[in-house]
Amino acid sequence: MTFDIEEWYLEKMFLGNHPEKYGQFDQYLEQILDTLDERRFKATFFCVGGMATEFPEVVRKIERRGHEIGCHSFQHTWLNKLSREEATADTHKAVDALEQCIGKKVKSYRAPAFSIGESNKWAFEVLAECGIERDSSVFPAVRDFGGFAKFGHKTPTVVHYNDISIKEFPISTTRILGQEVAYSGGGYFRFFPLGFVKKEMKKADYTMTYFHIADLIPESDGMMSKEDFESYFKIPGTLKNRYIRHIKSNLGKKGAFDKLLKLIETEFFVNLEQADSIINWDQQPTVKL
Ligand SMILES: [Zn+2]
Numbered sequence: 001m002t003f004d005i006e007e008w009y010l011e012k013m014f015l016g017n018h019p020e021k022y023g024q025f026d027q028y029l030e031q032i033l034d035t036l037d038e039r040r041f042k043a044t045f046f047c048v049g050g051m052a053t054e055f056p057e058v059v060r061k062i063e064r065r066g067h068e069i070g071c072h073s074f075q076h077t078w079l080n081k082l083s084r085e086e087a088t089a090d091t092h093k094a095v096d097a098l099e100q101c102i103g104k105k106v107k108s109y110r111a112p113a114f115s116i117g118e119s120n121k122w123a124f125e126v127l128a129e130c131g132i133e134r135d136s137s138v139f140p141a142v143r144d145f146g147g148f149a150k151f152g153h154k155t156p157t158v159v160h161y162n163d164i165s166i167k168e169f170p171i172s173t174t175r176i177l178g179q180e181v182a183y184s185g186g187g188y189f190r191f192f193p194l195g196f197v198k199k200e201m202k203k204a205d206y207t208m209t210y211f212h213i214a215d216l217i218p219e220s221d222g223m224m225s226k227e228d229f230e231s232y233f234k235i236p237g238t239l240k241n242r243y244i245r246h247i248k249s250n251l252g253k254k255g256a257f258d259k260l261l262k263l264i265e266t267e268f269f270v271n272l273e274q275a276d277s278i279i280n281w282d283q284q285p286t287v288k289l
Pocket residue numbers: 004005006072076112113212
């Protein structure tokens with residue numbers, strides 16, 4: 001089970017900085033942490049580096065509750081929008097900030113919006129240079145922003161690229177009407193009934209979940225301003241682009257948070273660190289990129 005933690009920082013830097021929202025994010029996080037405690041299992045929380053510098057208490061609180069802190073870039077810029085040099089600088093900065101914040105090594109990584117694909121597979125080498133051993137950035141299907149359909153594996157896989165190797169934990173997909181579709185996180189989790197998600201999880205040997213707090217809270221945000229949209233997404237902030245984004249990120253939010261709590265209450269999960277230690281890697285596929 002994994003969460004991506006960025007809301008406080010994005011609100012402060014890109015979404016108009018409404019401090020009253022921080023308290024709301026705190027509350028949702030607290031409920032997630034309490035429910036995980038009741039169930040006595042641990043998750044991985046991929047945090048942006050900016051959370052460590054601007055909201056260190058949030059990162060420390062998650063760590064103190066016994067969960068793994070992973071890295072989710074510094075400020076949530078998609079890796080496929082950065083040059084190799086920029087991606088290296090961003091990852092170093094993020095890992096350093098998180099490690100200083102919690103006083104522990106950070107070994108797991110997830111790229112914002114799963115932005116590692118065929119065109120920037122050098123990113124694996126960048127991650128290894130920054131001390132990352134486990135990655136969960138591969139979305140092994142077609143996606144509106146990238147995805148890595150050619151990756152070819154849906155279970156934990158050892159990735160070899162030049163001289164490095166990294167353990168990859170891909171996002172889970174299932175086949176619906178001939179298409180590979182995700183079901184265990186983000187908008188997909190909001191869209192599918194919980195019964196369907198659980199049935200898919202039971203069928204599979206391996207499931208990777210991914211949740212953002214902002215994906216799950218019912219309050220609909222206003223549309224982003226042109227300026228904020230362009231500074232964040234780095235594409236033209238036309239009314240159409242902003243509207244599509246707005247609809248996509250607000251669809252099915254009502255009830256989504258309760259659905260997550262129900263999932264935690266009824267299923268058992270582990271975090272990446274634990275999964276890494278229980279997987280027999282000799283039996284897992286390897287891929288040379
Ligand atoms: Zn994210």
